[in-house]
Amino acid sequence: MNRRLSMALAAYGAWSQAILLFLFDPMKRWVTGSLVTGASIGDVRVLGLSLDGFAVRGLDHAEGWLPQLVFIVSSGFLTYGVFRGAPRLKPQLRTVLALATAVLLAAGVATLVRPALEPGAGPAVPTYDEWLGRAQLGAEPAAAAQFALCTVWLPVVLWFLVWRWRHWPPVRAFFGLPEGAGASDELPVPLLAAARERRDLVYAALVPLVLLAVAGGPFLRHTNVRPSSVPTSITFDPDRLAPYSPPALVDEWSGLLYPALRLRPLDTERAAGWIATLAVCVVLLVATAVALHSVARHATVMRGRLFMQGWYATLLAAVAAAVMDGWLLQWFAPRRAEPVSPLWVAVGDAVRFGTAWGWATGLACLGAVLLVKRRGAPAAPGADVAEEQLNDA
Known part of the structure; x- marks a missing residue:
């Protein structure tokens, strides 16, 4: 345009x-x-x-x-x-x-x-x-x-x-x-023509999200937790329910994680709550992979536009997972009393998470494309002659 x-x-x-x-x-x-x-x-x-x-x-x-x-x-x-x-x-x-x-x-x-x-x-x-x-x-x-x-x-x-x-x-x-x-x-010529190159970009761009999911976050939005003397309406801080001491790096940065992006259970939640959270996490990762594959298919430039497309893919997948979050946790792990709809609470968490961490996916996309292009770049003009002389020797 x-x-x-x-x-x-x-x-x-x-x-x-x-x-x-x-x-x-x-x-x-x-x-x-x-x-x-x-x-x-x-x-x-x-x-x-x-x-x-x-x-x-x-x-x-x-x-x-x-x-x-x-x-x-x-x-x-x-x-x-x-x-x-x-x-x-x-x-x-x-x-x-x-x-x-x-x-x-x-x-x-x-x-x-x-x-x-x-x-x-x-x-x-x-x-x-x-x-x-x-x-x-x-x-x-x-x-x-x-x-x-x-x-x-x-x-x-x-x-x-x-x-x-x-x-x-x-x-x-x-x-x-x-x-x-x-x-x-x-249409413009795509940046990645081979299916293997597009697959490599998807795998590389998913690495930041997988690392964040492994780190997890110390926040809960549901009430499916173990009994405690503290009222169950206060469930967003596990420290109020049971001792929880994550590593210093996780404690400093995981607060910006989407509460449903967690591949490990917390000490305070029951199995049903964690399984529902795990299902939402899987939806988020799969939706991100689908969005990144579409980005890899239609990418034509390697500069800021590709970086922003990776950011958009993360945010769009987070919102898609929030829709599943609002429906799934309502049945298996109800949320605490909120003044607004649980769906919009999940969407707010997802938009905040995608805004705060989508840049990591964009940088991973740029890095993957640079590696793919460097690997597929033709050799220098004198490289073949030097290699032939070496073989003769």
Whole structure:
């Protein structure tokens, strides 16, 4: 896709999100004031997704508007990159999935920024444990993700309309489309042509996730734990239920892990809870492998785009696992009492995890491609002559 059209679609999406985020709450207050006394407008939802849970509530403190601004800016840049890398003018499912993952990544960045800006955080940046607890146990752990999924269709609709009317001269002139745009089915040459090379990339890119799953995390979201004197409603910290002392490195970094990404049981949970967690972990790894195989099949460049595609694959697989998490743990390992749906708690955990660790998968993709290309690179011109002289000797 050309630069002008990509920039127009990304700007339209970011501008629409900004309008909704900054004007939705004042509009609700204005409408509520014109209603009958005592009437009010509750949470507005579209297809079950909250439209105003992430809206700006006030401009008097940074915590009320800075995460939303970070989301808008991040979403604009990431969606521009997705549209710029689209191989065809015609909308495709994998490009739409990449676009949805890009806005979810922006939502994850905003989620991880918010705890450091809360009014109770004090003048200094909160410690790692304080920041982590706020990011995990927020009142609306998936509000940003819900808003992202609500608004991802806005640039897609404009993209479809541009493609549908691509032959109309004003549309071609405004968006800089060449004559006959969208008619050719010619695709760029893939970066990895052999099936063995694509398989090697998938194996290498899965290594960071497997290591994280082996390390596990010290957090629980379910109540299928061994009896203890501590109330069972408090299950997110196993130290409150039984002694648990992970290695220092795991204790420092595993808090950002998705709670269901764990290949080993904790001392405090029963077998049923761990088996359900293990099943979700397997779904996450398999979904990541499928997404990475698709990335390996369609990758055409080796620079930042491949890195971001690996990041997107991790985040998309984490959200897919969260859907399974919300359904499976409800039956085999119920969650503790939450003010929101268990599904959206899982989605919030998954988006936070994919945002925090997807870069490792992207770096593994780049490293795998570099090794594959170096292994398959032709020898230097003088290498054959030197080898022949050596053989003669």
